[in-house]
Amino acid sequence: GTKTAITVAYGDGIGPEIMTATLRILEAAGAQIEPHVIEIGERVYARGHTAGIEPSAWDSLRSTKVFLKAPITTPQGGGFKSLNVTIRKGLGLYANVRPCRSYSPFVATKHPVMDVVIVRENEEDLYAGIEHRQTDEVYQCLKLISRPGTEKVVRYAFEYAKANGRKKVTCFTKDNIMKLTDGLFHKVFEEVAADYPDIENEHWIVDIGAAKLADTPEAFDVVVLPNLYGDILSDVAAQIAGSVGLAGSANIGEHGAMFEAIHGSAPRRAGQDVANPSGLLLGAVMMLVHIGQGDVAERVHNAWLRTLEDGVHTYDIFKEGVSRERVGTSAFADA
Amino acid sequence: GTKTAITVAYGDGIGPEIMTATLRILEAAGAQIEPHVIEIGERVYARGHTAGIEPSAWDSLRSTKVFLKAPITTPQGGGFKSLNVTIRKGLGLYANVRPCRSYSPFVATKHPVMDVVIVRENEEDLYAGIEHRQTDEVYQCLKLISRPGTEKVVRYAFEYAKANGRKKVTCFTKDNIMKLTDGLFHKVFEEVAADYPDIENEHWIVDIGAAKLADTPEAFDVVVLPNLYGDILSDVAAQIAGSVGLAGSANIGEHGAMFEAIHGSAPRRAGQDVANPSGLLLGAVMMLVHIGQGDVAERVHNAWLRTLEDGVHTYDIFKEGVSRERVGTSAFADA
Numbered sequence: 021g022t023k024t025a026i027t028v029a030y031g032d033g034i035g036p037e038i039m040t041a042t043l044r045i046l047e048a049a050g051a052q053i054e055p056h057v058i059e060i061g062e063r064v065y066a067r068g069h070t071a072g073i074e075p076s077a078w079d080s081l082r083s084t085k086v087f088l089k090a091p092i093t094t095p096q097g098g099g100f101k102s103l104n105v106t107i108r109k110g111l112g113l114y115a116n117v118r119p120c121r122s123y124s125p126f127v128a129t130k131h132p133v134m135d136v137v138i139v140r141e142n143e144e145d146l147y148a149g150i151e152h153r154q155t156d157e158v159y160q161c162l163k164l165i166s167r168p169g170t171e172k173v174v175r176y177a178f179e180y181a182k183a184n185g186r187k188k189v190t191c192f193t194k195d196n197i198m199k200l201t202d203g204l205f206h207k208v209f210e211e212v213a214a215d216y217p218d219i220e221n222e223h224w225i226v227d228i229g230a231a232k233l234a235d236t237p238e239a240f241d242v243v244v245l246p247n248l249y250g251d252i253l254s255d256v257a258a259q260i261a262g263s264v265g266l267a268g269s270a271n272i273g274e275h276g277a278m279f280e281a282i283h284g285s286a287p288r289r290a291g292q293d294v295a296n297p298s299g300l301l302l303g304a305v306m307m308l309v310h311i312g313q314g315d316v317a318e319r320v321h322n323a324w325l326r327t328l329e330d331g332v333h334t335y336d337i338f339k340e341g342v343s344r345e346r347v348g349t350s351a352f353a354d355a
Numbered sequence: 356g357t358k359t360a361i362t363v364a365y366g367d368g369i370g371p372e373i374m375t376a377t378l379r380i381l382e383a384a385g386a387q388i389e390p391h392v393i394e395i396g397e398r399v400y401a402r403g404h405t406a407g408i409e410p411s412a413w414d415s416l417r418s419t420k421v422f423l424k425a426p427i428t429t430p431q432g433g434g435f436k437s438l439n440v441t442i443r444k445g446l447g448l449y450a451n452v453r454p455c456r457s458y459s460p461f462v463a464t465k466h467p468v469m470d471v472v473i474v475r476e477n478e479e480d481l482y483a484g485i486e487h488r489q490t491d492e493v494y495q496c497l498k499l500i501s502r503p504g505t506e507k508v509v510r511y512a513f514e515y516a517k518a519n520g521r522k523k524v525t526c527f528t529k530d531n532i533m534k535l536t537d538g539l540f541h542k543v544f545e546e547v548a549a550d551y552p553d554i555e556n557e558h559w560i561v562d563i564g565a566a567k568l569a570d571t572p573e574a575f576d577v578v579v580l581p582n583l584y585g586d587i588l589s590d591v592a593a594q595i596a597g598s599v600g601l602a603g604s605a606n607i608g609e610h611g612a613m614f615e616a617i618h619g620s621a622p623r624r625a626g627q628d629v630a631n632p633s634g635l636l637l638g639a640v641m642m643l644v645h646i647g648q649g650d651v652a653e654r655v656h657n658a659w660l661r662t663l664e665d666g667v668h669t670y671d672i673f674k675e676g677v678s679r680e681r682v683g684t685s686a687f688a689d690a
């Protein structure tokens with residue numbers, strides 16, 4: 021059959037190891053993909069490109085419209101904008117979908133029955149990156165919420181719920197304090213919800229909503245929320261389900277999509293063949309579904325589940341009495 | 356002995372019930388206090404004061420400098436600023452101290468050994484309340500972080516750690532994205548930390564820090580953080596320790612202090628004699644320590660602990676097999 025061209029970046033830190041493992045698994049499962057490798061991150065910064073990405077990489081992204089991306093490292097300091105944010109905004113990836121579920125009893129968790137999908141707005145909020153030094157003593161950052169941006173992500177959340185047989189969409193905001201910005205998000209949520217009478221909807225103030233999510237995640241199904249709350253609460257949900265190392269994400273736009281792990285590049289673990297490739301692999305599974313290779317996606321997902329169930333675990337999820345064998349990145353991929 | 360004058364507000368929703376219970380317990384324990392009751396919240400709004408507080412109430416607060424406050428309800432809608440925020444800012448209450456600990460095995464929790472004190476910046480961040488309608492489609496809110504505001508709360512956190520025999524202070528920010536605002540908070544944290552060589556310090560990016568807090572709260576001791584993260588994560592910490600209903604807070608300023616529960620006015624539970632008065636009561640215990648009546652504080656705290664240990668529990672913490680008797684507000688106070 022014809023192969024689908026995808027753009028691939030090996031990233032920084034543990035990136036190359038988990039990408040190698042992931043591509044090896046996809047190939048073994050028969051994925052019909054043709055990777056175009058681009059360089060982004062540390063090595064591009066080192067060549068003096070302060071954006072961390074070169075024009076030719078954008079060309080590849082705009083032509084394949086599908087991006088499988090390993091974690092990258094943005095240098096510290098005021099001169100560098102987050103490359104993750106640059107790419108999300110550059111490609112108009114408005115929705116960040118992060119399924120967070122537990123795999124009990126195969127992976128240790130205090131929340132054995134959770135299955136939450138976080139749909140995070142992905143371009144606005146404080147991530148607009150507009151910051152300002154008022155005086156030496158006072159700094160400001162602009163939070164931005166727009167009706168079109170909110171409407172797109174909220175509608176995506178309801179469409180996702182519908183397509184995946186999910187029963188409820190919950191919205192979190194802090195609109196008792198931010199009556200205009202978060203108020204708009206909440207209002208648009210209610211407007212869009214009215215178009216989906218078969219799907220339950222509810223709204224929580226983010227503080228108590230977060231508390232309930234961390235304590236009783238089984239009470240949630242799909243959760244849609246502004247960018248920063250989504251950043252924090254997707255890490256919380258993934259971690260209490262088992263590990264942030266077990267969650268992949270799909271960044272969805274009108275003209276393309278990016279798939280990645282939700283965790284970072286973990287430079288301290290780099291080069292040791294210990295990292296868990298599961299997050300990126302599950303991102304790749306979502307990618308396969310996106311490009312119409314759902315059968316391969318299922319094969320990969322089943323093989324992965326089977327490995328977890330066999331107790332073949334990387335260090336981050338290894339637990340005496342639950343796991344059977346402690347393996348590194350490549351042995352996990354072999355399994 | 357002479358009594359200390361304190362300002363008291365009975366608040367809205369479940370406020371009057373839990374305040375009545377709290378004052379009854381303080382009296383029974385021999386607290387030497389003279390409550391000056393002020394009205395704030397719903398009834399004041401209803402009289403047409405859009406601030407929810409009258410000038411005479413400010414006079415009382417400025418004269419007693421000690422405020423025991425029940426939860427209040429701010430009306431919804433763009434015309435009303437949060438009264439909680441108005442009071443915190445009006446009195447310059449820069450640090451919001453929220454101890455979150457578990458009481459295992461007496462109260463059910465998945466995190467039996469946690470004992471975290473959240474020290475939340477209390478006047479700045481997005482709570483500055485500066486919002487703006489750019490167009491019908493675009494709204495903005497200003498996040499503000501200042502050096503003096505940050506320095507005060509961080510220093511308070513380290514002084515608190517020192518005075519209470521605590522070993523570590525952790526800071527959460529999102530300074531990989533908000534390099535100026537959260538960057539300033541992080542930088543000031545490191546500057547102040549250098550003055551306390553005997554206390555360990557560490558910094559986490561708020562997303563992964565929150566994940567770790569929700570999953571492994573026993574890894575934290577004192578946590579200092581900007582206002583909004585503190586709002587969300589103190590609710591998370593309190594809830595996973597047992598219940599948001601079990602946490603009190605001290606709002607500390609240079610010229611006064613306010614003590615309250617961390618939860619809201621729960622209008623749907625009002626008037627039913629079911630609410631848990633523990634949050635406000637623990638706020639009152641902190642107040643007693645603050646006004647130099649530590650012996651009374653200890654008596655109240657011990658009696659309260661004993662009640663929990665006896666399994667005499669309100670609905671929010673009642674659990675078959677852990678609790679013994681399900682009681683309402685006044686019966687809990689009696690116990």
Ligand SMILES: CC(C)[C@H](C(=O)O)[C@@H](O)C(=O)O
Nearest residue numbers: 102104105251282284532562
């Ligand atoms: C690396 C960082 C910019 C990023 C974010 O904050 O969005 C990460 O935490 C994530 O959640 O994908």
Ligand SMILES: CC(C)[C@H](C(=O)O)[C@@H](O)C(=O)O
Nearest residue numbers: 197227437439440586617619
């Ligand atoms: C009621 C609300 C304004 C308040 C806050 O956000 O600070 C509350 O959630 C709290 O944590 O005390």
